[in-house]
Amino acid sequence: MINPVHLRTLVEVLRVGSFTAAATRLGYTASAVSQQMSALERDAGVVLFERSARSIHPTEAAVVMTRHAAKVLTDIEALLAAASRTQGGTSQELRLGIFPSLATYVLPQLLQNPAWKKLGIDLRVSVAEPAQTIQGLRTGGEIDVALVYQVGQSGLAWPHTLDRQWIADDDFRVVLPAAWGIGTDSRVAADHLSDMPWIVHHPGTSDATVIERLFASCNLHPRVVAYSDDFHASLEMAAAGLGAALVPELALRHRPAGVVVLDVPEIRLARNVFALLINEKQTARVRLFVDLLADTMKHPAG
Numbered sequence: 001m002i003n004p005v006h007l008r009t010l011v012e013v014l015r016v017g018s019f020t021a022a023a024t025r026l027g028y029t030a031s032a033v034s035q036q037m038s039a040l041e042r043d044a045g046v047v048l049f050e051r052s053a054r055s056i057h058p059t060e061a062a063v064v065m066t067r068h069a070a071k072v073l074t075d076i077e078a079l080l081a082a083a084s085r086t087q088g089g090t091s092q093e094l095r096l097g098i099f100p101s102l103a104t105y106v107l108p109q110l111l112q113n114p115a116w117k118k119l120g121i122d123l124r125v126s127v128a129e130p131a132q133t134i135q136g137l138r139t140g141g142e143i144d145v146a147l148v149y150q151v152g153q154s155g156l157a158w159p160h161t162l163d164r165q166w167i168a169d170d171d172f173r174v175v176l177p178a179a180w181g182i183g184t185d186s187r188v189a190a191d192h193l194s195d196m197p198w199i200v201h202h203p204g205t206s207d208a209t210v211i212e213r214l215f216a217s218c219n220l221h222p223r224v225v226a227y228s229d230d231f232h233a234s235l236e237m238a239a240a241g242l243g244a245a246l247v248p249e250l251a252l253r254h255r256p257a258g259v260v261v262l263d264v265p266e267i268r269l270a271r272n273v274f275a276l277l278i279n280e281k282q283t284a285r286v287r288l289f290v291d292l293l294a295d296t297m298k299h300p301a302g
Helices: 004-016 019-026 030-044 060-087 100-105 107-111 130-139 206-217 231-239 284-298
Strands: 049-051 056-058 092-098 121-127 145-151 163-177 197-200 223-227 244-248 259-262 270-277
Touching (some): 004 019, 004 030, 100 121, 145 284, 197 231, 270 284
Parallel strands (some): 092 121, 197 223
Antiparallel strands (some): 049 056, 145 270, 163 259
16 A cells, blocks of 8 residues: 655655755655655555666656646545544644744735635644744644744754654845846846945844855855844845845745845855644644645745
8 A cells, every 4th residue: 555655755756856855855864765765666566766876767657656646645635634624623723833924925825725714724823933933842832833944054953753844945035225226137246245235134143154154155245234134124224225135035025116136146045944743733634734835835926
């Protein structure tokens, strides 16, 4: 019998292109992903990957199976959710910890989705930064699911007993005041931005440390005119002409007039967004909620 967990892993492997990358997204080790794929091959009776010493390549059978796996998984989750609603009453309480920009730009869109109303979830929300939210999971009594982000290896830690599910990558972009006269399609190298005024994170924060290292590797040594850990404030100050800023795309969904979003090839950084779940709280409804959130983040409202 094919394990649905293995199907979910297969979908992720083909999406990201390797066992290692899929393991990072799903919170497994690369060895665990390899073992799951071997088990899936045994259960399905087909070879899904051509393996060599240095790489893996999906076979046509893997491609075909993946096309159907996503629908199968959705159908399974929907059936489980329907059974849960029938057996467990009209709703399930979910205590959700979520960081501010996700709560501002993604959660409201999800709550307006007709699919949300069918889940039967009674939501309780706590908006806070990831480190604070994870503490609620550690105590075991305040939060059931934490939606958090990590910038590089920024030092964010959580108990190993939690299940981690990747949601999306939230890429940072360079934002400049439109008054500077630099167009969106302009080709600008990172070191050309050194002489310009910058709005940056407060020194000592985990995000600031990662960004400082990235800037240094690009020979970008910003002339700091403001410290701000609030992206909305940074955007408004940039729009007013105070300085440039590095802002994630999530916060740019409703950016103010007066800013230009620039692609600087040397500056590649993202917030990796995850859901951290307490294993015993992972009902079908909760898994469907996390999947719906991931889909909402990938397809923002126009």
